[in-house]
Amino acid sequence: MRLVSTVGFTLIAAMLAGCVTAPASTSATAPVAPSHLDTVQAAATLRICTPGDYKPFSFQKADGSYEGIDVDLMNGFAASLGAKPAWVKTTWANLLPDLAAGKCDMAVGGVSVTTDRQKKAFFSAPYMVNGKTPIARCADVAKYTSVAAIDQPGTRVIFNPGGSNERFARANFKRAQMTLHGENITIFDEILAGRADVFVTEAAEALTQQKLKPGLCAVNPDKPLQYGEMGWMLPRDDVAFKAYVDQWLHLNQAGGDFQRTMDRWLK
Structure with a gap:
């Protein structure tokens, strides 16, 4: 049986001591916030x-x-x-x-x-x-079946601020007439009243609003303009x-x- 030398034992003892005391250095870290x-x-x-x-x-x-x-x-x-x-x-x-x-x-x-x-x-x-889907007056559905078709100088695009609808509108429509409308609830009335032509939102909202607002129709909600x-x-x-x-x-x-x-x- 080999014996560990005094120098070797001292080295091992020091290493073990280091292993024991090392975790103490982490005790000063900031406490974890409760979930x-x-x-x-x-x-x-x-x-x-x-x-x-x-x-x-x-x-x-x-x-x-x-x-x-x-x-x-x-x-x-x-x-x-x-x-x-x-x-x-x-x-x-x-x-x-x-x-x-x-x-x-x-x-x-x-x-x-x-x-x-x-x-x-x-x-x-x-x-x-729930991808991005246009909603427009039912008589105009055929006009707004693609981003390119919407992005025309004569199209009045309306959108609400602060969310993905605004980001989509600003990123995709460069030629259309753009109107920022502060209230999401009343955007649909603006289209019905003829003060705007199209609003691009999620398919579920477009489908819901076409039931609530006769005269408005979701445009190809099963084929959205953008996956979401x-x-x-x-x-x-x-x-x-x-x-x-x-x-x-x-x-x-x-x-x-x-x-x-x-x-x-x-x-």
Whole structure:
């Protein structure tokens, strides 16, 4: 049996001592912030940012309450955490800043998944494919079947500020007459009144508004101008919360409740 020399033993002892004391150097690091998964349960309140102007996802009624696909889903999601939903009114321009500032635990209401937003926030797994689709007066549907057809000097394009609709309009329409309209709710009335010709939004909204506004028609909603997905926007770096959100959504879809919610609003 070989014996370890005194020098060797001293070296090994020093190495072991270093191994034992090394973790102590990490104890001074900043404490990890608690996950929203914990804080929501502790507060029994889920704070949800939404613009509340986007049927059929989230719409604020005259009495101040909210309705829509995301509203129904959030009621179930909040209940799974033993919490009640608390709606935080915002705008599309302030949706991401309000989430990043901690004014809410998540943001919903027909939010398109984009790489620009992904730089500053997490997204849930997408729950809907919902591409960009024009809506126009029914008599004019044949005029606006492509980006090139819309982007003509005589076309009056209207769009709402702060979200993916504005980004799409500014990126794709260079020759058309462009009008920024502050209220998403009344854009459709502008088209009916003849003060604008076409608005490009998500297919689900276009289909919903053609039912609500006789005289307006979605243009080829089954063949959108641009592929798009929708999801819920979540605080960046909160891995535990995102994992819970995704698993709840998966189980809700697999169990059929999700589809029943969609059918209630889209059929």
